[in-house]
Amino acid sequence: MNVETKPPRQKEGRKAREARILLAAEKVFAEAGFGGATMQLIADMADLPKASLHYYFPTKESLYRQVVEKIFHIWLRAADVFDSASGPAEGIAAYIDAKMELSRAYPAGSKVWASEVLHGAPVIQDYLETTLADWTEGRMKVIQAWIDEGRMTPVNPRHLLYMLWATTQHYADFSHQIETLNGGTPLSEADWAEAKRSVKQIILTGIGLEPPQP
């Protein structure tokens, strides 16, 4: 009988299938936006009948919401490097590195998040008001403390954070423009290294954590 194969295959199969759907959805939402994405396109990319999507995710919006929530939590976890740092130079450099790596590894996710915020955050407004607001306030206090201790140049912590977000996410969100300006080819390993080096050089120098070059 199939009594011993059924329970494990089903349970794992479901998780794996949901993950595959979420991955396909992330890609389609990133390419077409929420309005431009269709359940049919997502089903095709996940190699499933359209109706099966509605079994795992009752509505298009519920699927979209899970995609956005997944991105947000990956993004939050990367931000932890801020806390485990011993000082500003190390912490901010590590944060830039982590966010640049995220932009490189999950460009579709970053694009979905950007698109969501761009259009007024209709789905994850509550996250902005609670989790993100709390995280931002906490990090602003850390930066302000570093400034008060004289460990970095006095700058506005809020706008420093915005600059860090904008600059690092730009490499994911505008990857198409960047690739076009790169001769139509994706950034190489060396290109990414140079991008990270350039961003860190300008920002860290800008807030007094690296000596100005001669």
Place this chain on the structure above:
Amino acid sequence: MNVETKPPRQKEGRKAREARILLAAEKVFAEAGFGGATMQLIADMADLPKASLHYYFPTKESLYRQVVEKIFHIWLRAADVFDSASGPAEGIAAYIDAKMELSRAYPAGSKVWASEVLHGAPVIQDYLETTLADWTEGRMKVIQAWIDEGRMTPVNPRHLLYMLWATTQHYADFSHQIETLNGGTPLSEADWAEAKRSVKQIILTGIGLEPPQP
């Protein structure tokens, strides 16, 4: 008769009506994206019957294309401050100011542009490959010349440009997030001044055009 009112009213009426449609379309495309926007929504916002839109702009895509082109040319014109500057400190500061003002004055336009690039620039790919690529190369040469003349710190001109774009456009594209983190209210005059000051401080210090603060 209406023989003398007809020709001027029609000619000006047409231009004015097209401008009103373009403005309404820009807003709707910014809020909902290309896929989420509907001709009905745009018609309602422009206070016109839906079919009249198709008289002035045959298809939804042609209307969208004109919106994007309009944005792009405004953006290009603002970039001219780069050339009329006598040196790097003045030029880059003026460019930051100009782009921050654009983000403040035309947030919807910036969002439409961002959304277009985000989704792979299906409509304005040719602009990226020609006009934008040319502009970028020209400005990179200007920056490299300033570096060679020892007037600013050696940095990668390409990534400096990306940082300028990312940081300034962030205030338009992510305005909803920024307003949420600002307690749910739009940035005040003082907030904008502080944002511009902060961006210029960090970047100009970062490339050796402002002395590090004590």
Place this chain on the structure above:
DNA sequence: GTCTATACACTGATAGAC
């Protein structure tokens, strides 16, 4: 030139067979 009415395609979602 402008608007009303409508054609036609496609969407998200579901009912019901397997």
Place this chain on the structure above:
DNA sequence: GTCTATCAGTGTATAGAC
């Protein structure tokens, strides 16, 4: 649990009255 067949609603676009 999974898929085929189908529905009701909405989208762009147009034909034709004014």
